[in-house]
Amino acid sequence: MGIQPTAQVPALPDGGAGTSGGDDVHLPRQQRAGSRRDFWRFLGVKFSGAMISLVLVLFTAFFIFRVIGGDPVKAIGGDSAMTPEQRAEIEERLGLNEPMSVQFWEYIRSVLTLDWGTSYVNNQQVTDLLLGRLPNTLLLTGTALVLAATVGIWVGARAGWQQGSRFEKSQVGISLALWSAPTFWLGMIVIIVFSVQLDLFPVNGMRSTRGVGDGFWPQFLDVAHHLVLPALTMAAVIYAQYVLIMRSSILEERGNDYLTVAKAKGLRDDVVRRRHAVPNALLPTVTLIALQFGAIFNGALLTETIFSWPGLGLLFYEAIRVPDIPLLQLLFIFFAGTTIIANMLADILYRFLDPRVRSSA
Amino acid sequence: MTTDQTGPDQTEPDRTGPDGLPEAAQDGAAVPMAAAPAEPALAALELTVRFNAPGGRTARAVDGVNLDLRPGEILALAGESGCGKTTVARTLLGLERPTAGGITFQGRPLQYGTKALKAYRRDAQLVLQDPTGALNPRHTVYDAVAEGLRIHGIHDNERDRVADALSRAGLRPAEKFFLAYPHELSGGQRQRVVIAGALVLDPKIIIADEPVASLDASVRGEILALLMRLRDDLGLSAVVVTHDLGLAWNIADRIAVMYLGRIVEIGSVDEILTAPQHPYTRALVSVLPDSPVGEPQVLAGEPPDATDVPGGCRFHPRCPALAGGEAEAAGVADDCRRTELPVLPLGQAGTSCHLVAARAQAVAATP
Numbered sequence: 111m112g113i114q115p116t117a118q119v120p121a122l123p124d125g126g127a128g129t130s131g132g133d134d135v136h137l138p139r140q141q142r143a144g145s146r147r148d149f150w151r152f153l154g155v156k157f158s159g160a161m162i163s164l165v166l167v168l169f170t171a172f173f174i175f176r177v178i179g180g181d182p183v184k185a186i187g188g189d190s191a192m193t194p195e196q197r198a199e200i201e202e203r204l205g206l207n208e209p210m211s212v213q214f215w216e217y218i219r220s221v222l223t224l225d226w227g228t229s230y231v232n233n234q235q236v237t238d239l240l241l242g243r244l245p246n247t248l249l250l251t252g253t254a255l256v257l258a259a260t261v262g263i264w265v266g267a268r269a270g271w272q273q274g275s276r277f278e279k280s281q282v283g284i285s286l287a288l289w290s291a292p293t294f295w296l297g298m299i300v301i302i303v304f305s306v307q308l309d310l311f312p313v314n315g316m317r318s319t320r321g322v323g324d325g326f327w328p329q330f331l332d333v334a335h336h337l338v339l340p341a342l343t344m345a346a347v348i349y350a351q352y353v354l355i356m357r358s359s360i361l362e363e364r365g366n367d368y369l370t371v372a373k374a375k376g377l378r379d380d381v382v383r384r385r386h387a388v389p390n391a392l393l394p395t396v397t398l399i400a401l402q403f404g405a406i407f408n409g410a411l412l413t414e415t416i417f418s419w420p421g422l423g424l425l426f427y428e429a430i431r432v433p434d435i436p437l438l439q440l441l442f443i444f445f446a447g448t449t450i451i452a453n454m455l456a457d458i459l460y461r462f463l464d465p466r467v468r469s470s471a
Numbered sequence: 472m473t474t475d476q477t478g479p480d481q482t483e484p485d486r487t488g489p490d491g492l493p494e495a496a497q498d499g500a501a502v503p504m505a506a507a508p509a510e511p512a513l514a515a516l517e518l519t520v521r522f523n524a525p526g527g528r529t530a531r532a533v534d535g536v537n538l539d540l541r542p543g544e545i546l547a548l549a550g551e552s553g554c555g556k557t558t559v560a561r562t563l564l565g566l567e568r569p570t571a572g573g574i575t576f577q578g579r580p581l582q583y584g585t586k587a588l589k590a591y592r593r594d595a596q597l598v599l600q601d602p603t604g605a606l607n608p609r610h611t612v613y614d615a616v617a618e619g620l621r622i623h624g625i626h627d628n629e630r631d632r633v634a635d636a637l638s639r640a641g642l643r644p645a646e647k648f649f650l651a652y653p654h655e656l657s658g659g660q661r662q663r664v665v666i667a668g669a670l671v672l673d674p675k676i677i678i679a680d681e682p683v684a685s686l687d688a689s690v691r692g693e694i695l696a697l698l699m700r701l702r703d704d705l706g707l708s709a710v711v712v713t714h715d716l717g718l719a720w721n722i723a724d725r726i727a728v729m730y731l732g733r734i735v736e737i738g739s740v741d742e743i744l745t746a747p748q749h750p751y752t753r754a755l756v757s758v759l760p761d762s763p764v765g766e767p768q769v770l771a772g773e774p775p776d777a778t779d780v781p782g783g784c785r786f787h788p789r790c791p792a793l794a795g796g797e798a799e800a801a802g803v804a805d806d807c808r809r810t811e812l813p814v815l816p817l818g819q820a821g822t823s824c825h826l827v828a829a830r831a832q833a834v835a836a837t838p
Contacts (some may be wrong), residue, residue, distance in 0.1 A: 370599065390608070
């Protein structure tokens, strides 16, 4: 209770005094200069961290595919029985007869010269294989990501804002149900219902085998038609993360006084949400999106396999059955590398979005 | 727009006397700007706000409050946590819809339509306890202050208006603060930014909920002095919600003391603090240094629960006058326990207490 009747209210400051009322004044400008130096140090730390991770990935990529087993020679030879001479010849061509240390040296050399070698299966350059499949993966995962993120953030923000409403409860329930559904199961259900039973969309692939003509629009519509089911399946699986993260960070923001102040200044409730709560709540979600950015390149192994979508995921799946070691190595490094870089960019982006992180990190 | 502080500062140098008592206590008249016939700037009429509490109970957060804020005065709304003072403040701002009763602003009932409420919110501004929370961490000082202007579509001279509001709130030179973020400022500076954000719309009323409770003692005085200067220079009316009677003593013209959703005593600051009537107010005043009441009284019993309001006088379970036998001696102990007290009428000083009423009657009866 009342403690300080004698807390002296100082004599009213005279109007002419040129300074603020006595608090020590931080100088934002000086602080900016300091924070610029901090920023470069921050970039350096993040960058070197990413480099270290990449080096570890390089080593892992060599060993992991030699440890998992499988016999590429047999896969290349096909069903026909091989004489030991044929076998030895293939082994020598692939360099598999060399001792591990020599193979490793060869691997390092190939990494440094960016000459990743040819596929065991069809003698194509593995880089060509990757580049050929990359656009398909970007199309599928990009579509799914944009879909899941926009719908998820929108729904999550509303759900968090109307805590306890029927909307919130039903949306959280739907998200959790989708999240719990395994991709392969969901994919098969979707195929059975929409392709087999209702015959609305093609079962698999990216283009019709019958051909649809050469024009841009027929091609475009054909691919779009094939894209619907895999993109929706993939979006459904990652959708829940956006809803739940956005919802919880909106809930966190909701308790803040500045929302009350904004409302008391006359801002409509939904504008308070859009202009104040959502931008601040987006921070964790942005990190999530940036992390998923790695996933754009990784492709979705399960989704692509189920729908036979000719992307990197399917390529990886096919390669691992051989095992097509040069291709696997390249894909592994590509997947891991893009994820590491995406994480690094997420860190940097976060700094630009949040002034508090900017000066304290 | 510009404010010339020299005049008022000289005519009214310092309201606080050497012993901490407001000078108004010696003048007698506590309302400096009340020359005009006092139509209240803002009034609450039989205000009632109920909330649904868990377990199907109803919390009577505000349970019949008559309150008027006169033009150019600072009214302190005091009481302990949970007495409903913050709910009154929020309801006065239209952030909470009253369950019953209503708010009048300049004599007209407050409408809750989107447009009417928006217009009202240009005239009544909110200052909250914690300036760190009250500022959006990702908005610069300039954006924070200019937001009110943008909401209300005032686009001319935005820069000048923002600079003017900042310097009126004591941040000078204002331009230096434009691009700062809240986390780069001290607590007192942040609170000044919040106040500048309120001032930029030239409001008629400021409602401040514990405006200095989260600030350092050294900064508190400055913020309070700022509020008083705004009243004196701009004729602002302010409701200051506080749990600290000492603070009310320093800046307020009148005090309303709340207990469990009701105002138990209201009057000018010198009346209430030099001669408190209600046993609850007396207990609050008794713990202040140099208290006129004598021995410090510490209230016994549990803090009040708005979902379970006691019958009779709602203070009776903790009332020291009832426990000490004074009420018995005056013959009102039964009333204290059973008879509900009427709501204090609007616009006059008063005390809501059976014992005080009985004593007043006794005085009137003796020739």
